[in-house]
Each structure stands twice: as structure tokens, then as C-alpha cells.
Amino acid sequence: MELRIEGMSCGGCAKSVTKAIQSVDSAARVEANPAERSVRVETSAAQAAILRVLEQAGYPATVS
Structure with a gap:
């Protein structure tokens, strides 16, 4: 997945x-x-889980 942070x-x-x-x-x-x-x-984790943990870490991301 590609993310923009x-x-x-x-x-x-x-x-x-x-x-x-x-x-x-x-x-x-x-x-x-x-x-x-x-x-x-490259991960087997759900996209929602990745976005949530980045938000919690102070780095909100969007899928690009």
C-alpha cells in the first residue's frame, strides 16, 4: 500500500x-x-489497522 504522511x-x-x-x-x-x-x-495487516496506529503515533496518513 502507498501512503502519504x-x-x-x-x-x-x-x-x-x-x-x-x-x-x-x-x-x-x-x-x-x-x-x-x-x-x-508491504504488510499482511489490515489497511485500517495501519492507518489507526499511524494516527495514534501522531502521523495521520492518507492512501495515495
Whole structure:
């Protein structure tokens, strides 16, 4: 899934986003690009669960 995260602007943000996603699915593959504020996620978790955990972490996301 492709996500847009407006609040992700640096490497530290990208690490926080990755950690949040992997708290739902520890095997998730996450490719974060802070410059483009985009994240590509390969996961078996439900999209709603990923969006919810990002919201809770302070990084609300939209599906792009």
C-alpha cells in the first residue's frame, strides 16, 4: 500500500512511522521517503489497522 504522511519530514519521523507500522505487523516491509512524505508498506495487516496506529503515533496518513 502507498501512503502519504504530511507530518513526516525527516529521518527521525520515518523511523517513528516504521516503528508504528511494525508494532501492528512485525514482518512488514516499510520504505519511507521523508522528502516526498510517502511510505510504501508491504504488510499482511489490515489497511485500517495501519492507518489507526499511524494516527495514534501522531502521523495521520492518507492512501495515495
